Amino acid sequence: MEELIKILQSKNIQPSHQRIKILEILEKNKGHMNVNMIYDELLKEIPTISKTTVYNTLSTFAEKGLVHCLTITPEEMRYDYDTKPHHHLLCTQCGRIIDVDVRCAYADAMEIDGHSIEEIQGYFKGTCKECLSRDKAKH
Amino acid sequence: MEELIKILQSKNIQPSHQRIKILEILEKNKGHMNVNMIYDELLKEIPTISKTTVYNTLSTFAEKGLVHCLTITPEEMRYDYDTKPHHHLLCTQCGRIIDVDVRCAYADAMEIDGHSIEEIQGYFKGTCKECLSRDKAKH
């Protein structure tokens, strides 16, 4: 709790009740949540929460570098509380978005082909190992 | 024209008037168009074209591997007629989506971390070299 407030303050974000709770949810659920997942979790604790607040807060968090935005699913934005550079796999079978451990040659590059780069998104789409082994078991 | 029909047939797509024209537009405009860009071009030649047809056709093309779908812009889908594996830069200044020539270590990989992969999307976001040099000129 105190921790969360400190995190927000370190990024110059006023630690409101709603913002703290949203940050808490991001920390607890290590996945790559979309707005509705976060909103549904929030409803349990703040029944009056507005979805607009979730959108606004996540925009603020993204601006201040507290979360990363993923466009790996075409329908909606996903939010990643892990801001260390890493890539993602979208399993087309179970729909999960999974961190993948790859050594990206450009992770620390500041430019590419003469263009300056500020952000890198690496997306893989396929079948996750859990789904693969479930399929194999079913045989 | 005959060329385009052959391409469609080779992918088992009936070469209808609309589909041929959409393919023609994709070939001509080498960019990374969205549905509205394609639709606006089409209107010049087929004033009765329906946006639903554009969506349906592009879905078919994507299914049959004739185009690749890019989710680099969060608002809308972009379509790439160049299906050879390559990555993209979104210039946050001019909005263009530009092919980048990088040697991706995973381009030909079939699996990663135990997950099987069918598709790779590599996105860079930053400022393109044209915008950089324009900025510098303005000084």
Added chain:
DNA sequence: TTCCATAATTAGAATTATTATAGAATAATA
């Protein structure tokens, strides 16, 4: 050619994620 079954196209409605707006609540300040 004519008829029929099927596939493709169209217009418009429905869905859904996101953004804009304006007022209410809350917190900060003096």
Added chain:
DNA sequence: TATTATTCTATAATAATTCTAATTATGGAA
């Protein structure tokens, strides 16, 4: 306390995409 700025909420607006049902085009059999 009174004033001011910030945050939050509810609702409306926007825009991409999908769904639906009706219409049109197409290819093959008779």
